[in-house]
């Protein structure tokens with residue numbers, strides 16, 4: 001390995017000096033080199049006499065492949081030959097990621113259905129994986145590292161193959177071999193699901209908000225009875241016999257479904273449940289049972305009633321849908337980027353019932369969406385789920401990147417805040433926040449040292465959380481953010497690591513021995 005590393009250096013494709021190379025080969029730090037030229041220790045792997053590692057040169061990371069015979073020709077990149085040795089510098093492209101999946105299967109996303117605690121670690125920039133992995137690997141939890149909704153892809157100008165490729169190479173960089181998931185988040189259409197599946201993503205979060213009907217929730221009992229009569233005779237018989245005026249026991253909870261409520265559920269959900277079945281069969285036909293289907297009903301206006309959750313859970317089970325996790329809408333507010341807003345006691349009481357239903361009807365994980373920064377409810381969530389849960393975070397890693405910029409480049413951060421204020425009206429149409437941009441201080445009036453503190457205050461925090469689309473669309477700002485984070489990689493990685501670790505710790509996840 002030492003010899004091959006030296007040859008890689010001599011090839012001129014990576015500029016690491018002799019002293020640091022010697023230190024690295026003899027044990028040394030996690031990573032060698034400073035500034036432009038780096039080799040990542042945990043990425044160094046050999047396979048069939050060929051050396052693979054992640055290195056950075058001129059601010060850009062690449063996969064280096066070094067061999068005394070010939071480097072595998074299926075990677076695309078720039079090659080050099082010195083003294084009978086071949087060196088290939090391969091870009092972090094989706095095509096090269098696929099080659100890496102074949103050579104090192106731990107770099108490919110997998111189903112996490114059998115893992116008890118899973119944490120969704122969305123990453124809008126494709127740079128957060130290292131920090132996320134370093135946080136997760138100290139605990140008994142499995143990460144879903146690639147996790148994006150179509151909305152996020154549109155706002156960040158990325159696509160699923162790129163999202164998976166970015167994670168693939170950083171997982172390789174970190175030498176993280178314990179398995180990670182990839183989630184096509186909040187998908188509503190089979191055509192979008194196909195794009196995620198084609199990119200190798202094993203987890204699909206099916207958002208039912210458009211196929212279910214919200215209106216019957218507001219109808220009078222008379223109207224519900226009337227509309228229910230329009231359904232087929234078999235369906236009516238099944239719904240009435242199974243649910244009307246029935247009492248169900250689930251763990252410590254008792255749930256009674258009144259006759260009209262049973263009918264209301266049928267009117268609201270049956271079409272969405274049939275669609276879930278079709279989606280489940282569709283995914284199964286492509287992936288066998290190596291997939292995780294999450295059902296999401298969280299993007300609705302009212303909290304999910306226990307009666308409705310039970311109806312949905314039982315109907316999914318009757319249809320044989322393989323549900324790995326389900327996201328109800330909980331009582332209170334799960335706003336982006338800030339702690340829970342609402343009555344903690346009421347949250348815990350209702351959350352316990354949802355957990356009982358999940359355990360008794362289908363035994364799936366309860367999934368908590370917009371889970372970033374909900375520190376005050378984590379202990380209750382950990383307790384009632386017994387850590388069998390899925391927690392989704394995304395924007396919070398982006399905010400740690402923003403924090404890194406605030407510390408490393410105050411000038412750039414000031415322009416980002418100004419741009420965020422200008423982008424707010426557009427962004428606020430897409431996200432549930434209560435931020436008031438008028439309450440965000442003018443960053444020009446703040447000292448450099450005061451800037452990072454903005455991210456500890458609700459209004460600027462939410463503002464920066466949701467306006468990433470506007471910030472990243474500005475090409476010079478986008479380039480500035482990426483180069484600042486590349487030049488301050490340690491700061492960025494450790495800010496992400498610290499913050500994700502705090503989420504996991506407060507949930508009560510057991511630390512690994």
Ligand SMILES: [Zn+2]
Pocket residue numbers: 186296298299327369370
């Ligand atoms: Zn959601």
